[in-house]
Amino acid sequence: FAPLNRHHAAFTHIDSSVSSLAEEKSSPDDAPKEISYSTILKVIDEQHHIQSTTSCTYLPRETAPIDCGGSPETKPPSTYQHPATPVLSPGAVNALRLAAERYFDANGRMMGQSTASLEDILSFISPGHDAETAIKLELANSLTQNIYPLVRSAWANDKAFTFGNADTADTNAAPLLSVTSATVFASGGHSGAKVSLTTLERDAGIFVVHIDLGNEEQLSGFLDESLAKGGIYFESLVYDSDRVTDSVVRPINPGQAVVHKSDERTAAIITPSNIRELEQKDNRQTLDTLMRRQLLKTAESTRHYALRLVLTTNQSASKTTSIDSAESQIVYPEAPPAERAYRLRNFARLKDDRVRYLTLAGLIDVNDHETHLWLGFDYLSHIDNPEYKVDIEQRLSDINKAIFHLGKAAALNPTDPRVHFQLATVLGAKMECEKSTPNHIETNGRSLEQYTEIAAALGKSALCESAAVKLGISGVQDLTSCLNALAQTLCEMGDFSTAIKVIDQWAECGSVRSALAIEDMSISATEDIPSYEWLSSDATGKKVALRTVGDSPLFNDDDISLLVSAADRSFAQANGKQLSRYTMQYVGNSEVHLDDLCANDHVLKQRIDHILQNRVYPLVRQSFAEDDQGGELPAGPLCVYDSIFVRYNGDEAVLAGRVGASQPLHQDGGIYSVNVALNSHKDDDVNGFSGGGTFLEGLSRDEISCIQRPVSPGHALLHHTTARHAGAPTTSGIRDILVIFLTARHPQDISKSESTYRVERPMRLQTIAKQLPRDKLIPCLELAREHDPLNSEMSYWLGVHLLQGDSSDQSDQRWNEICRGVDVLQTATQLNPTDARAHFHLGMAIASRHKYAMRTKRAHLLPPPGEAAEALIYSFESAIRLEQVCDEAGCKNGINIPAAYLALGDFMGRLRNYPKALEYLEQVEGAIASSESEEDWAMSMLEETASISNFCRSEMQQDSSLV
Ligand SMILES: O=C(O)CCC(=O)C(=O)O
Ligand SMILES: [Fe+2]
Structure with missing residues (x-):
């Protein structure tokens, strides 16, 4: 979560120019790197003045301040103004929009969000010069007659009109409005289109005039019935996550304007005209509402246009003539405080001693929440910086300063989710x-x-963020992090029931992340669903995975080449940069998210949507319905949680000294995994790869290979995400797959x-649990296990952690914990009889229980030795x-095989079965040798093995001498 990632692109050029100008201008007295405040401000004032007087000169400046009368002191500052009368005529609106369409067409940017300066668009107005002049005139008139007075x-009382010497009677010095930038925005009209025309952020300048230019439908005369309307989302208007339409100012009809301060965080959006009714009809506590779906659909259905004018104020420059020279020098007037602060912040971004400049910005404009953020x-x-090594007092002082500023930011702008998260x-x-x-004395009350307090801040952040997500304006990434942090905090507090609700919201975020088609449950499949067969384990009797077979694969050859060439382009663009978002990234692996490929390629997106809708979803519905272990199929529509194109480069991995390009054993996210082959194995095609395939743990007790591959390219393997699997090493060539x-x-x-x-809920609980202190960890895992009693992973981890307690604790409670650990691990091995780790830890648990019982005089509570030995050996x-x-x-899992032999030997020794003990102990050395481990534990393990072996031998001798 990086709150400062979203910068206004229009202003990035200022940073370097202010900084180099300031360095040029700094007097020799200035310390080498420290440019004085007054120098910086001088440069900023100059830049602001030049910019506000030389850009958009075709649009008039305000000529004289108008006395608007009234008593401005009593008027509360407005969030926005939305006058009913249009500021542009239908003729001008249509001409501008058509010109924009032509301009974007000519520049090959009809997809996604497009922006261009008004000046560029004006030059595309047909039929020629006259029309352009007429539109400029109309814009000029509406500025001077409508917008400036409005x-x-x-905002009569705004600092922008009252700063500097504006109080004096000198009307020449009064700040006047002008336009510093004019931009046309467009978005929508294609599959997967964004709802927003502009990014949710604050703008440059002091005021923003947003003028709607309508959409293509306007041409066909459906002006009033038009389904798509312009709107503006105001973050400051969010107060209730169930009535998010209250934060959207709409409808803005073509030619109509909305004016607001630049420091409002806003996004221009396309909305369906019945958005309010939609919200009222379906106001559930979910993200995926009818309203959100309709918003996305509307954005896809039409391309919408808007014009944004950024206004600022400035005073006129005066000239002074110095005594020594005949030349007059321009003295630039002060920039308005908001402009100074905005520019200082941008300047500070590039500086190491940022705090200095930010502090100055804070002093200049005390009410700007962004500076405090x-x-x-x-x-x-x-x-957070590990290199910043300071004593604890300094650290606390920094923390308190951060709290002060963020608290201030939160008070000034209570609806900015970034502030609350930080x-x-x-x-x-x-x-x-x-x-x-x-x-420090730990008191439960204090930490609770x-x-x-932390949970409250995260809750506020989630509320504000989810409004923008519900409206389709923001992606789910920030909300996902926030909800995850909130769930974790709640677990730390021990409030598991609230945590579970938050985790469900977190999981729902995952379900709306992808722009790929969701299952349309109202239609039945129009194409043949691929045939399939189950891969079942004879050894365990479980259905492990299924594979598609027959002449009708999920992806045909054309689909495959479309997808692979998109991925090729993306890999080439990344140019060797690591694209992986996996935590476990091995040499030779590259990946790209299907969503990212589709965002730039609408042909691909349509094709994938079609395959999902007609083949993948019906196949999953049909096949997993027959599966008795996975529980019921979801009642709601299936959708993509994530989808990744994975490329294994075997040659590269081998060159780097590995067996091949692979992925370790794991479970996936989501509910079902679909693993599509995109090229051939060497067996069928000389150009293919060798090695590789999906390792299915569930088959590892069977005769058939536990490495499986789809029958041919375009075909797939499908399994529950909870079925543990791995990417088996591709040892030569390239293996391409698409996992959905x-x-x-x-x-x-x-x-x-x-x-x-x-x-998914218990999976997340389990991940969170592992980061909790033990007194919360155990209940958290218990809960995870209750929520999905069939997932062996929950039992496995609960067992492992139950065993890892305080070994000096001799209480009954500890004894019960150990016994429960054994039981739970037993369950894990029953649920997943092919999990090597679970068996290993069960063995260790039985051995620990035995030792603990002997040490704490509880031998009578142990099961009969023969039974224990049998379980341990098994x-x-x-x-x-x-x-x-x-x-x-x-x-491999990486379990400690030598330790298993040692534990077996030790246990047999304790049961006085010395020959059997020695048999196991003799295996320890060989196991260490083949584990290629040079770690210290190997040495001490060998010593321990030797000492137990000696003990066994001497006991055997004694026994035989007794005979
Ligand atoms: O290589 C494979 O087939 C396994 C891929 C996989 O498990 C994954 O990407 O999650
Ligand atoms: Fe996987």
Whole structure:
């Protein structure tokens, strides 16, 4: 979550020019790097003046301040003005929009969000010069007669009109309005189009005039019935996540304007005309509402245009003649405080001593929340920087400064989700920091209070962020991070029931992330659903995966070449830069998200949507309905959680000294995984790859290979995301696959009670649990297990953590924990009989329980020795055998086999079965040798093995001498 990533592109050029100009102008007295404040401000004033007097000169400046009368003191500042009368005639609107269409066509940018300066667009007005002049004249008139007077009266009290010496009677010095930039925006009209024409952010300048230019439908005369209308989202108007349409100013009809301060965070959007009714009809506590779907559909249906004018104020420059020279020198007047602060912030961004300039910006414009956010963020990034080594007091002081500024930012702009998120982050840092202070006394009350404060900040952040997500303006990335942090905080507080609700929202975010088509449950498949067969395990009786077979693969040859060439282009563009978002990234692997490929390629997107809708979704519905282990199919529509094009380059991996290009054993995200082959194995095609395939753990006890590949390119393997699997090493050539992870949306029919995120919820709980202190970790894993009793992973981790307790604790509670650990691991091995780790840890758990019982005088509570030995031997031998299979496939778990032999030997020794003990102990050395480990543990393990072996031998001798 980087709140400062979104900068206004129009202003990036200022940074370097201010900085170089300032350096040029700084007097020799200035310290080498430290440019004085007055120098900087002089440069900023000059730049502002030049910019505001030389850009858009074809649009008139305000000529004289108009006295708007009234008593401005009593008027509260307006958020926006939306006059009913249009500021541009239908003729001008249509001419401008047509010119924009032609301009964007000519520049080959008809897709996505487009922007161009008004000046460029004007030159595309047909039929020629006259029309252009007429439109300029109309714009000029509406500025001087409508817009300037409106701005003056609505914000009469604004600093932009009262700064500097504006108070004096000198009317020449009064700040006057002018246009500093005029831009035309367009968006929409294609599959996967964005709802917003402009990015959600604050603008440059002081005021923004937004003029709607309508959409293509306007031409056909449907002006009033037109479904798509312009609107503006005002972040400051968000107050309730269930009535997000209250934060949208709309409809803005073609030619109509909305005026607001630049410091409002806004986004121009395309909205369906019945957006309010839609919201009222379907106001559930979900992101995926009828309204959001309709918003996205509307944006896809038409291309919408708008014109934005950025206004500022300036005073006229005066000339002074110095005594020594005959030449007169221009003295630039002060820029309005908001402009100075805005430019200072941009300048500060490039500086190491940012805080200095930001502080100055804060002094110049005390009410600008953005400056406080940047200051807070800057202190926070200090704290996060591992190289910033300071004592704890300095650290706390930085943290407190960050809290001060972020608190201030939150008070000035309570609806900015970035502020609340950063505030939560810094409050968390403060908690950590206080814990490490020497005199810290941990009190539960205090930390609960702190957690509550953090959760509240995250809650506010999520509320504001989700409004923009519900309106289709923002992607889910920030909301996802925020909800994840909130769920984690709630778990830390021990409030698991609220955490689960938040996790469901988090999972829903995942379901709306992709722009790819969701399942349309109202239509039945129009094409033949591919045939398929199950890959079942004879050994365990479970259905492990299925593969498509027959003449009708998921992807035909054309689909494959379309997809592969899109990926090729993307890889070439990335030019060797790591594209991976995986945490486990191995040499030779590259990946690109299908969503990213589709965002730039609408032919591909349409094709993929078609395949999903007609083949993938029906296939999943049909095939997994027969599956008895996965629970019910989702009642809501299936959708894409994520989809990744993975390229394994075997040659590259081998060159780097690896067996091949691979992925370790794992579970996926979402509910179902669809793994499509995009090229051939060497067996069928000399140009293909060797090695490679999907390692399916569930088959590792069977005769058939546990590495499986689809029957041919375009065909697929499908499995539950919870079925553990790996990418087996591709040892030569290139293996391309497309993996599609599916999840589901909530059912449209609210009365259908079902748990859409039944599988994903406990998976997230489990991930969160692993970061919690033990007293919260265990209950959190218990809960995860309750929510998905069929997922062996939950039992496995619960068992592992139950065993890892305080070994000096001799209480009954600890004893019960150990016994429960054994039980739970037993369940894990029953749920997943092919999990080598689970068997290994069960063996270890039985051994630990035995030792603990002996040490704490609880031997009478143990099961009979023979039974224990049998269980122990079975566990370890299963673990060893399974791990061998994994190892041969190049996908090992990495469990400690020598330790298994040692534990077996030790246990047998304790049961006085010395020959058996020695048999196991003899295997330790060989196992260490083949594990290629040079770590310290190997040495001490050998010593321990030797000492137990000696003990066994001497006992055996004694036994035989007794005979
Ligand atoms: O290489 C394979 O077939 C496995 C790919 C996979 O598991 C994944 O990308 O999540
Ligand atoms: Fe996977």
